[in-house]
Amino acid sequence: MEAETVPTPQTARSRARRLLSRLWKPTEATSLTTLLRRREFRLLFNARLITYIGDSVSPIAVAFAVLEADGSSADVGFALTARIIPLILLVLLGGILADRASPISVMMFSDLVQGVAQAGLAALLLTQHASIGLIVVSQILYGVGYALQMPSLDALIPRTVDKEQLQAANSALFLALGIAFIGAPAVGGFAIASVGAGVVVAIDAATFVVSFALLWSLHRVLPISRVPAEPGLLHSFSEGWAELRARPSIGIGIIFGGTYGAAFVACISVVGPVSAVEWLGGSAGWGLVMSCVGLGLIGGAAMAMRLEFVHPLRVGFLILVLSTPLMFTIGLRAPHWLVLAAAVIAGVSIQWFNALWNTVLQAVVLPDFRARVSSYDSLVSWSLRTVLYSVAGPIALVAGLRATWMYVGALLIALCLLPLLSLEVRNLRLSAEERPPPTTAE
Known part of the structure; x- marks a missing residue:
């Protein structure tokens, strides 16, 4: 019987490096100073x-x-x-x-x-x-x-x-925001x-x-x-739609990412202040929570400038899951320090995802169609946000504040994980050779 091989520290480090190489690209980070040159x-x-x-x-x-x-x-x-x-x-x-x-x-x-x-x-x-x-x-x-x-x-x-500077550029603009x-x-x-x-x-x-x-x-x-x-606006619409249909990962990202953003913002904007009045110290307490989210947004943009992932959408949706504890900590009326910590983490994860998503959209979609595909993204996000703004208050009145936060948290987790059922989303890379061929409207 052969003796079992005991892993050495060098072997363990080698395995760890191989595992990490499957997650992110070992590229040199682009600093804001470099971009601004x-x-x-x-x-x-x-x-x-x-x-x-x-x-x-x-x-x-x-x-x-x-x-x-x-x-x-x-x-x-x-x-x-x-x-x-x-x-x-x-x-x-x-x-x-x-x-x-x-x-x-x-x-x-x-x-x-x-x-x-x-x-x-x-x-x-x-x-x-x-x-x-x-x-x-x-x-x-x-x-x-x-x-x-x-x-x-x-x-x-x-x-x-x-x-190679595209993700850093998007991150820098989100940092400014x-x-x-x-x-x-x-x-x-x-x-x-x-x-x-x-x-x-x-x-x-x-x-x-x-x-x-x-x-x-x-x-x-x-x-x-x-x-x-082109011959007219209708033809331009159809060409943009054909380009979007040729990129299933982008279409899935628009639907699930847009719904996620609308649900998160509507709950924070409409239900958040009401919950703050009850137990978070009113407007001052809620302002502190929002400030922590803002700090997280800056941190997420800074982190996105440093790490580029091999499969950006796969990792991006998993990162986005980290924003959901904010909903549960508010719904469960957790200690204030825990809510503030969850708010910082939520800001980091949301802005990190935003940088990854914008980079994917700009890298995958053909240059002559980028603005049109981006406009579909904006249309879905803002249309859903408008609808959810109007129904968030009535839902909270019927279901109760605590239940609303818990239900929205569960919904957000589902919206982050369901896109990963798609092979196109999980396996998407930004290398040009893996892009679908350009299409034209029928």
Whole structure:
């Protein structure tokens, strides 16, 4: 009988390295400093950072603008919802325009539209001529610009960096978003109390002017050839749909990822404040929870810059599961420190997944279709979010707060794990040779 071989430390380390090599790519990390040395990405990053700061403050300023115009809490919700309606109606058109013309041109036009909307609102507030109706009109115009801009960004990012820097570039932009999410609302709230909503909205309008100037500079150093015009919009829609159908992993990600995001945000936004009033210390306690989520968003973006996975969607959906303990800790009324820890972990996992998802979409979808496929992603996410915003409150009233958190937590786990039943999702790699062949509309 042969003696059993006792594993040596060297053998164990070798096995561990082989196992880890199946999980992530042993690539050299791309730092933010390295990315910002590229002029094209630096211009895009600065343009996004300045608008992220304005976007983080803007909803607060609009809410107080409505209240200053003698509006009610229902009017506040109506004004903010006015931004979402054009997004749902026009985001597919935004994807077509970005693919057929130029994503930079569409983003510049979007900045102009949003800047005009906020400048007009600021003028109304500063001259004390604002009414609820005019505020709603300004936010509808703002939503038009936002709808046109969203798909363009996914089409533009891959043109500003090398292929191996794509995940780091997405992570860097999410890092900027996380920083704005943390700092801007607090500063904006203080500014509104000090100088009024009108001045803050005017500053938000100025951020779009700065962004437009930066994108104009990017347009000069990064010329993008226009795609020959197709026979019509319907043909463009069908081509985008055909490209999406050719990428099953992207379609599955849009459905399950969009549903996950809508359910998570709706529960946090609608049910969260009510639960906070009961046992988390009210608005101050809930603000602390949201600050921890924001810290996690920054941490998740930073971690995504360092690790690139061999199978990004497989690992991404598993990472996303780590966000669900936040639901259960709130539902079970766990100690406050445990809720705060779960909030940080939730932020890390969500932003890490976001960086992986955007990288997959931009790497797998063919360049001439990126904006259109991205627009389908935005349409699903925002449509579901709008629906769930309206039903989250009634569901919590019927089921009870604790049960709602537990049910939503279980739903989120299912939405993370069900996509892994698909071979296309589990086995997706970002290597070009494994992409499906390009397709055209029938």
